[in-house]
Amino acid sequence: xxxxxxxxxxxxxxxxxxxxxxxxxxxxxxxxxxxxxxxxxxxxxxxxxxxxxxxxxxxxxxxxxxxxxxxxxxxxxxxxxxxxxxxxxxxxxxxxxxxxxxxxxxxxxxxxxxxxxxxxxxxxxxxxxxxxxxxxxxxxxxxxxxxxxxxxxxxxxxxxxxxxxxxxxxxxxxxxxxxxxxxxxxxxxxxxxxxxxxxxxxxxxxxxxxxxxxxxxxxxxxxxxxxxxxxxxxxxxxxxxx
Amino acid sequence: xxxxxxxxxxxxxxxxxxxxxxxxxxxxxxxxxxxxxxxxxxxxxxxxxxxxxxxxxxxxxxxxxxxxxxxxxxxxxxxxxxxxxxxxxxxxxxxxxxxxxxxxxxxxxxxxxxxxxxxxxxxxxxxxxxxxxxxxxxxxxxxxxxxxxxxxxxxxxxxxxxxxxxxxxxxxxxxxxxxxxxxxxxxxxxxxxxxxxxxxxxxxxxxxxxxxxxxxxxxxxxxxxxxxxxxxxxxxxxxxxxx
Numbered sequence: 001x002x003x004x005x006x007x008x009x010x011x012x013x014x015x016x017x018x019x020x021x022x023x024x025x026x027x028x029x030x031x032x033x034x035x036x037x038x039x040x041x042x043x044x045x046x047x048x049x050x051x052x053x054x055x056x057x058x059x060x061x062x063x064x065x066x067x068x069x070x071x072x073x074x075x076x077x078x079x080x081x082x083x084x085x086x087x088x089x090x091x092x093x094x095x096x097x098x099x100x101x102x103x104x105x106x107x108x109x110x111x112x113x114x115x116x117x118x119x120x121x122x123x124x125x126x127x128x129x130x131x132x133x134x135x136x137x138x139x140x141x142x143x144x145x146x147x148x149x150x151x152x153x154x155x156x157x158x159x160x161x162x163x164x165x166x167x168x169x170x171x172x173x174x175x176x177x178x179x180x181x182x183x184x185x186x187x188x189x190x191x192x193x194x195x196x197x198x199x200x201x202x203x204x205x206x207x208x209x210x211x212x213x214x215x216x217x218x219x220x221x222x223x224x225x226x227x228x229x230x231x232x233x234x235x236x237x238x239x240x241x242x
Numbered sequence: 243x244x245x246x247x248x249x250x251x252x253x254x255x256x257x258x259x260x261x262x263x264x265x266x267x268x269x270x271x272x273x274x275x276x277x278x279x280x281x282x283x284x285x286x287x288x289x290x291x292x293x294x295x296x297x298x299x300x301x302x303x304x305x306x307x308x309x310x311x312x313x314x315x316x317x318x319x320x321x322x323x324x325x326x327x328x329x330x331x332x333x334x335x336x337x338x339x340x341x342x343x344x345x346x347x348x349x350x351x352x353x354x355x356x357x358x359x360x361x362x363x364x365x366x367x368x369x370x371x372x373x374x375x376x377x378x379x380x381x382x383x384x385x386x387x388x389x390x391x392x393x394x395x396x397x398x399x400x401x402x403x404x405x406x407x408x409x410x411x412x413x414x415x416x417x418x419x420x421x422x423x424x425x426x427x428x429x430x431x432x433x434x435x436x437x438x439x440x441x442x443x444x445x446x447x448x449x450x451x452x453x454x455x456x457x458x459x460x461x462x463x464x465x466x467x468x469x470x471x472x473x474x475x476x477x478x479x480x481x482x483x484x485x
Contacts, residue, residue: 013333080325089318
């Protein structure tokens with residue numbers, strides 16, 4: 001119950017900035033429509049076909065969750081609001097979950113909106129899409145944990161530039177703008193050491209019903225989630241004791 | 243009845259000792275002031291007593307419960323107003339109060355009536371629905387103290403609650419704090435000596451993490467042979483250097 005109360009407060013804090021919220025849905029939506037429609041007319045890149053570009057755009061949109069969660073935690077830490085929470089009877093797992101839950105809600109809404117837009121520009125409905133949303137929620141968890149980690153370590157002024165780097169990495173190393181095997185070599189190897197391309201590949205497989213192909217990607221992503229969440233909780237607790 | 247008892251409470255960091263073997267006790271309902279320069283160990287002491295950091299040596303008992311092993315149950319009846327204003331900036335004044343009451347386990351209905359009671363007591367009625375970030379520095383402090391008191395704590399820690407306030411805002415907060423005397427045990431840290439003179443029942447002067455003197459203002463005057471708290475404070479800190 002206390003987790004929900006805390007999550008509600010965090011959701012209110014997040015929703016208090018409608019311009020940013022519009023941006024995190026508006027920018028990916030614009031990219032999705034613009035690139036898919038352009039590609040339909042010019043046929044220049046298979047990465048921009050709806051079944052390829054929709055999963056990568058949704059994963060890309062989650063980078064803004066990293067920004068949101070990082071900023072919220074960094075601001076709470078610096079303003080002493082977190083100290084007040086830590087003195088309260090709230091348990092550590094309750095406030096960590098309290099940060100994550102509202103961002104999961106936003107991730108869910110982001111995904112649904114982008115799927116709905118997808119239907120207008122050529123996405124065909126199938127039962128696999130419902131499962132894709134479930135798997136997307138797992139991926140969103142990774143980005144939220146990343147925000148928790150950055151918000152625990154950095155100040156609210158340091159979070160945006162660091163997240164900007166992550167946004168670039170996701171854009172260029174997830175297969176969003178071009179198929180990674182087009183470049184191949186070390187570039188592709190590095191991309192697959194990171195979790196983002198695995199996330200995009202996993203969602204593409206789920207959307208096309210190729211469930212046999214998801215496991216390696218899923219294991220890599222869950223591995224990253226466990227590692228990042230563990231590091232985030234460790235950093236959070238350590239920082240609060242300083 | 244002793245409600246707080248510090249027994250050799252010590253906090254060491256790599257290069258310095260922030261709190262050095264502090265032993266003292268505080269009675270129920272007391273308005274207790276911790277006085278010291280910046281870095282004297284006041285905030286570190288409060289951080290240990292509120293569970294934000296663990297002592298390196300020694301311990302403290304709050305209502306007989308050990309802060310090292312029993313902090314979870316202590317948290318139910320203490321609250322704090324930290325040094326920096328600790329409010330949720332994008333919640334309204336009312337929502338801030340409601341949120342804290344609910345986090346401490348108050349039922350929804352009681353939380354609402356408590357929130358209104360605090361708004362009235364702290365003179366925030368006309369700003370009730372305003373976002374906390376839009377309040378002036380003085381009103382933010384007032385809200386921060388109200389957040390510490392809405393949970394009906396038996397002990398409240400106020401870490402420099404009037405820091406940076408103008409004379410009027412400070413006086414207004416004094417008035418509110420004075421009303422609480424005897425009803426709640428208050429531990430106050432401050433740099434303002436006139437605040438201590440106006441409000442405190444007992445005063446502890448600490449310097450470099452060590453307790454220098456403790457007692458009522460009258461006792462300190464008699465013991466040191468000095469008339470002004472400022473002179474007493476200066477004679478007991480920084481090796482007794484006066485300007």
